[in-house]
Amino acid sequence: xxxxxxxxxxxxxxxxxxxxxxxxxxxxxxxxxxxxxxxxxxxxxxxxxxxxxxxxxxxxxxxxxxxxxxxxxxxxxxxxxxxxxxxxxxxxxxxxxxxxxxxxxxxxxxxxxxxxxxxxxxxxxxxxxxxxxxxxxxxxxxxxxxxxxxxxxxxxxxxxxxxxxxxxxxxxxxxxxxxxxxxxxxxxxxxxxxxxxxxxxxxxxxxxxxxxxxxxxxxxxxxxxxxxxxxxxxxxxxxxxxxxxxxxxxxxxxxxxxxxxxxxxxxxxxx
Ligand SMILES: Nc1ncnc2c1ncn2[C@@H]1O[C@H](COP(=O)(O)OP(=O)(O)OP(=O)(O)O)[C@@H](O)[C@H]1O
Ligand SMILES: [Mg+2]
Numbered sequence: 448x449x450x451x452x453x454x455x456x457x458x459x460x461x462x463x464x465x466x467x468x469x470x471x472x473x474x475x476x477x478x479x480x481x482x483x484x485x486x487x488x489x490x491x492x493x494x495x496x497x498x499x500x501x502x503x504x505x506x507x508x509x510x511x512x513x514x515x516x517x518x519x520x521x522x523x524x525x526x527x528x529x530x531x532x533x534x535x536x537x538x539x540x541x542x543x544x545x546x547x548x549x550x551x552x553x554x555x556x557x558x559x560x561x562x563x564x565x566x567x568x569x570x571x572x573x574x575x576x577x578x579x580x581x582x583x584x585x586x587x588x589x590x591x592x593x594x595x596x597x598x599x600x601x602x603x604x605x606x607x608x609x610x611x612x613x614x615x616x617x618x619x620x621x622x623x624x625x626x627x628x629x630x631x632x633x634x635x636x637x638x639x640x641x642x643x644x645x646x647x648x649x650x651x652x653x654x655x656x657x658x659x660x661x662x663x664x665x666x667x668x669x670x671x672x673x674x675x676x677x678x679x680x681x682x683x684x685x686x687x688x689x690x691x692x693x694x695x696x697x698x699x700x701x702x703x704x705x706x707x708x709x710x711x712x713x714x715x716x717x718x
Contacts, residue, residue, distance in 0.1 A: 453555035453585070454484035454535070458547050458575065461487075461517040464560035468590040469521045471713060472558040473529040475588075478623045479555065482533040483525055486550050487518040488543045514538050544578045551583035561591035561707075577707055580688065580716035581698035586616065592678065592711040598626045601681040603674045603702065604663075605632065606642050609687030613717040617685045618652045620715070621659045624682070628661040631677050637667035671705035678710040688718035 457472035459465040469485065476483040489511065491502075502510075515538060522536040539546050551557045559576045576589035602617035604610045614630060621628040632645055641663055649663055666673040670690075678684045690700045699716070706714050 452481040453553050454482045455556045456484040456550050456554035457558040459487050459521040460563040462563040465563055466524050468558050468560040469524050470528045471590045473525040477529045477532050481555055485521045485536040487538045488546045489514040489538050489540050551585050554585050556586050557583050558588045561589050586715055586717045588713055588715045589707055590713045597680050599681045600626050600683050601629045601677045602685040604630050604645055605690045606644055607691040609689045611648055613685050613687040616717045618656045622656045628659055630663045631673055632665045633668050633670035633673035641665050670702045674706050675709045678712045681712045683713050684710050685715045688716050
């Protein structure tokens, strides 16, 4: 008997963006034969304004009612997107990032929107997605850009172990979706040829997934620029959480951070 995969878990905050993330997560759960788990985190305003007047019981009730409505709206959106999909919806108390990190421990995939109602106008990406991508034990998808364009998945590969893990994940995703896969390797030197280790890794996965059309393109550009450009024609951009460089203590490399802020399609970060 197969083990049931962990749920695809999506965080919602009442924003339109988070409802788009719910639809993305519902599609993904259906493809993976995984249940969908919708989580709304209820944060008491007292936590942020401890010196304000105490909340009246009736005010608290109305805040809780709003939270329940956010969760129910998200659930209805998932059900109309994927009527057969098992969906579990829950409202949990606490601060969003720690609660979602706890949820990620049991999830096969964590999905959030690139920004929500808390986003300051100037911020392109909410802190939740970046924090989760840096720290969650499971892959994290930040839904952004226009979904469903191209039946194409793009993966960034620099030859590092995390990028090769991202490559394996990208083959899985492309096979699930019947999509084409483009592996982008950005190089500083315009005369560089494809890294033999990458070619070998792609051939090895290609034998596992003979039906996935795959292309390795070597692009003379900064990696973030190459990946952001490629994202315009992709349904999903996949990167590793780290690459070849950086400080040992860094949780999320600069290329991953840049694509989380600027890509034109949903971004998956795999560690
Ligand atoms: N040259 C590249 N070509 C294609 N993809 C890349 C390249 N460099 C990084 N990436 C992608 O970005 C992911 C994260 O790497 P990133 O460069 O952000 O981290 P890092 O090398 O550890 O730190 P930093 O480069 O910020 O010092 C990689 O796993 C890979 O998916
Ligand atoms: Mg790097």
